[in-house]
Structure formats: C-alpha cells, structure tokens
Amino acid sequence: MPSVPCYGYSGRDFRYGPFVAVTSLRRKVSVGAALGLLLVPGCHVAEHTQPHAEAIGFPVDEVPGATVGEHVVETDHSVVGYRYPLLGAGHPLTREVRTVMAERQTAFLEDLSGNGRPELRQDVSLLAASPQVVGARLTAVSTAGMRESREATTLWFDADSGAVLPWTALFRDEEAVERAHVLLADVLREDYDLPLADLPGVVGEAARRAEEEAGATDEPESAEASPDTAGAAGAGAAAPTGAFDAEWAREAADAWSGSPLEDVAFSTAGGLAVRLDPTRMPGTGQVSDVMLPVAPEEAEELLSELGFHAREAALSGPDPDVFLEEGPSGEGGSLDCERLRCVALTFDDGPGEHTDALMDTLAEYDAQATFYVLGSLVEEFPEALERMAAEGHELGNHTWEHDDLSGMSAEDIEADMARTNAAVRDVIGVDPPSMRPPYGALNGTVRETVGMPIILWDVDTMDWRSRDTDEVAAHAIEHSTSGSVVLFHDIHESSVRAIPEVLDELHRRGFHFVTVTELFESGLEPGDVYTDARHG
Ligand code: NI
Numbered sequence: 001m002p003s004v005p006c007y008g009y010s011g012r013d014f015r016y017g018p019f020v021a022v023t024s025l026r027r028k029v030s031v032g033a034a035l036g037l038l039l040v041p042g043c044h045v046a047e048h049t050q051p052h053a054e055a056i057g058f059p060v061d062e063v064p065g066a067t068v069g070e071h072v073v074e075t076d077h078s079v080v081g082y083r084y085p086l087l088g089a090g091h092p093l094t095r096e097v098r099t100v101m102a103e104r105q106t107a108f109l110e111d112l113s114g115n116g117r118p119e120l121r122q123d124v125s126l127l128a129a130s131p132q133v134v135g136a137r138l139t140a141v142s143t144a145g146m147r148e149s150r151e152a153t154t155l156w157f158d159a160d161s162g163a164v165l166p167w168t169a170l171f172r173d174e175e176a177v178e179r180a181h182v183l184l185a186d187v188l189r190e191d192y193d194l195p196l197a198d199l200p201g202v203v204g205e206a207a208r209r210a211e212e213e214a215g216a217t218d219e220p221e222s223a224e225a226s227p228d229t230a231g232a233a234g235a236g237a238a239a240p241t242g243a244f245d246a247e248w249a250r251e252a253a254d255a256w257s258g259s260p261l262e263d264v265a266f267s268t269a270g271g272l273a274v275r276l277d278p279t280r281m282p283g284t285g286q287v288s289d290v291m292l293p294v295a296p297e298e299a300e301e302l303l304s305e306l307g308f309h310a311r312e313a314a315l316s317g318p319d320p321d322v323f324l325e326e327g328p329s330g331e332g333g334s335l336d337c338e339r340l341r342c343v344a345l346t347f348d349d350g351p352g353e354h355t356d357a358l359m360d361t362l363a364e365y366d367a368q369a370t371f372y373v374l375g376s377l378v379e380e381f382p383e384a385l386e387r388m389a390a391e392g393h394e395l396g397n398h399t400w401e402h403d404d405l406s407g408m409s410a411e412d413i414e415a416d417m418a419r420t421n422a423a424v425r426d427v428i429g430v431d432p433p434s435m436r437p438p439y440g441a442l443n444g445t446v447r448e449t450v451g452m453p454i455i456l457w458d459v460d461t462m463d464w465r466s467r468d469t470d471e472v473a474a475h476a477i478e479h480s481t482s483g484s485v486v487l488f489h490d491i492h493e494s495s496v497r498a499i500p501e502v503l504d505e506l507h508r509r510g511f512h513f514v515t516v517t518e519l520f521e522s523g524l525e526p527g528d529v530y531t532d533a534r535h536g
Helices: 025-035 092-110 174-190 201-216 220-225 246-255 296-300 305-316 355-364 382-390 410-428 444-449 469-479 493-508
Strands: 067-074 079-086 119-129 133-144 147-158 163-165 264-266 272-276 290-294 342-348 369-373 394-397 484-489
Touching: 067 092, 079 092, 092 119, 092 133, 092 147, 092 163, 119 264, 119 305, 133 305, 147 305, 163 246, 174 201, 174 246, 174 290, 264 305, 342 493, 355 369, 355 382, 355 493, 382 394, 382 410, 394 410, 410 444, 469 484, 469 493, 484 493
Parallel strands: 079 119, 342 369, 342 484, 369 394
Antiparallel strands: 067 079, 119 133, 133 147, 147 163, 264 272, 272 290
C-alpha cells in the first residue's frame, strides 16, 4: 500500500473534490487507492480501497493549448464569477458552458436577499477531450453568510452531430440509465451500509423499482438471467453503433433531474466515477464528496457510442489538437441570448475624450458594448479603437462626419461608408459589421446603398439633450428589456457618468451586456433595419 495522505478537504480549501490531473499511470494508481477511503470514519487505510474510484478530470488551465475565459463582477451587493473553456471562436461547447453559467448567475442575482454580500463562483474542468468528444464538468459554489451550497453538472460535445448533450448521452438507452442508478444504489448499500429506505432521490427510486421487480419474480435465478436486464449480454460488450438520439438524451436528463449521474466522470480504471454530495448521505458525517465507483465491465454494458468515445478520450488524456489557438471573438455569439436576458448598450458619435473612462467602467462589469464611431475621429483616437477591439467591444459605422444620409446621392453614401469602414479597418484590421445612420435618418436609397445591416435602437436615453446623468441612467434602467438596443453618446461626460449605475442595476436584474452582433444572433442582413432583438 503506497503511503497516501488522508483524503478530504475542509473549509475554504475545498476545491470541487478529487479532481486530479492524471499525468502518469503510477499517479493514477496511488491516488485511486487513496480515494477508496472516502467514507471510512477517521480515514483508516482499510478494506474500502477501490482503485477504480478516481474520477478523471483536468483543470482547464493545466491542459496544454487550452485557454480559459473568465467573467467576474464584484459589486457592493454580490460577487459573481465564472470561468469557461475557450475552444475556438463560437465553439458550441464554449457557448453552452457560458450560457448555462450565465443562466445560473441570473437566478442567483434574482434571489439576493439584500443581506451581506453573497458570492457565486462557477468553474469548469475537462473530463475528456478528443476530436470526437469533449466533456466538461461545471461546478457552482454559492456562499451567503455561513451558508454554502454546491452544484455540479456535466456537458458533452459530440463532434459528429455538433451538439452539446447532457450526461444521459453517454448511456445507450433508458434501461442503461435505470441500471446505472441501481448500480449506484448497490454501492451505497454494500459499501456504505445505507438501508434501501435511506437511499437518496432517484437512486432510491430506481433501487426500489429493481427490488420490486426482483420480488415479483418467483425464481431469483431467472431474474438474474432475464434478457431484459441490461448487461445480460455479458462482460466486454462492444460499443453500440447507429444514429444517436439527442432528443431522447435531453428528455431523459429532464426526467432524471437531480440524479448524482449529472456529475458523472470516467474513472482511471475505465469505469464510471460518480460524485455524491455529502448532504445527500444522511448519517455518514462526510465532509468531502462521496465517490461511487462503477466497475469497467459494468460500465461497458451501459455506454452509448458517444460514451465509449468519451471513455477512450478520458483515459488517453486531453488531445491538444482539440484546442484551437483562436480567442473568444469571431463568428457566432458566445452567449445564447434566446435563453438569457441580453441587452446591447451602444455609444454614438465618438470616440472622444471620455471614451476611455467609459471602457474602464465597462471592464469592471465585464460588459461588452458597441461603438458607432465617426470615421473622421478615428485618426484622432486610434488607441481608443484598439482598446475597444482588444476588450471585446464591437465597432460600428456612423458615417464619416455625421452627415444626414437621407439627403445624399447613392454615390456619396457609398463613398462615405467605404471611407469610414477603411478608417476602422486600418486600425483594428476588420470592417465594422453594422452601421447606424446619423439622426436615424433613412430612405430607400440609404437602405439600398449602405451594404450593411442598419441598427437603430428601441431605448433612446435622449442623453444629448438632457445632459443629466441621473435622468439618463433612470431612463436606460426603466426602459431596457431583454433584447433592447440602448442609445447613448460617449462624447458627453454626463452620459459616461451614468453608465456605472446603469450597469450595476441591470446586472443586478440579471442582464448580460453583449455586442449588437451577439444580440442579433440569428443574423443581420445588409440593408435591413433593426431596432431590437425581442424574442417571440
Ligand atoms: Ni449620431
């Protein structure tokens, strides 16, 4: 028996359980042996050693080539933060992880009681990464005063279909899912002496169904050999083939909501490792996650084709080729605004002397904005444009020097658009993806000529007229709804000063601040006019 430390964490050192980057087989074995001790009172090295109990997982920042995106907002009333893997521009898994975390953040902020300064921290690690499948484990820890709660779930990207699927996709069918729960129940009953009646949630339900079925059969032997028992085919089952049913996987995940299998991983021995929150284990006095091992030969009979690929990827370690070198920007939104409360803050007529202060505020909230700039000002403030691009903001074309396009010829409009686009492109390397006509002035010629999507607004703060910080903030906060495009002018100091309050209040109300392109994720057509991205 190798000398291993007593496993278990306490207090703030707790970091999502036994998630160890596996670097060598030797390490796998020694750590795996340690993990078998989890439930032994006093942590004696004892008979519960189960080498297949270690979950394979890799902290994203320790995976070669992988990069992490981070979103943190600290305010007087709360601290929220999440980290997500950057798997290239618009990668479905990056987007899904971010969106799930953003949804949870909104729910957390809506639930603030007004006491103290609660925190929500979300993190991600990789369970598997190959060209065929990428598995991510999402963890959330929320603290409010002395109370702390944790949740964990997994998401699986299937490269064949391009879909991001829940844990159920690892299993071949409903029967396999049911069987997996019975296996977990067996571990709890046999290794941890939990009586059937104490088995938690869906695990207990599955165990009691199995018990009833066994009781309904007169001869236990025939139940054992029953062909409708998953695993009747015997050990060493081959990977199933055939079309994968994504719809079934999603429905099954809903039906089995609350299952410990939501936090499933592969074990270093090729089986399954399932973490169980200690609060679901009455009477065990656990402080650390409980690991429920499922042996490789049992797991094999349950896994889908995706499950086999995922297991292979987990066991062989992350493939660096999976991680593209691109950053988070680019085609495709990074948040799914159909499921979130998104708003696009837009700033016209700049850049100007207050634009930097505005970007400082936006950075505090990790907020993205869109700047409709004048081409004639670009030369004066090139650093502002560089910073906008570097910090993930979007540039838009607001003409060369704010002429009313509706009074111009097609030729002149075309020349103005091209000149302004070129000025932006010279600084940041790409053309603005959309334009906004000065004064919102439009006619048929403008629409036919600009050659870009035309973005207006649905919330007009009238900041240029009032020049009143409180009024501007109140208007923006009162009128913004999900899908809104809000109009400000960053050339006015009074407007820039209103933004901290706007961001603070809308953040608290669960809004996410995205660029125009992200807000209109279903796409923008040149010459079409948009005021908001309201859904339904
Ligand atoms: Ni303007």
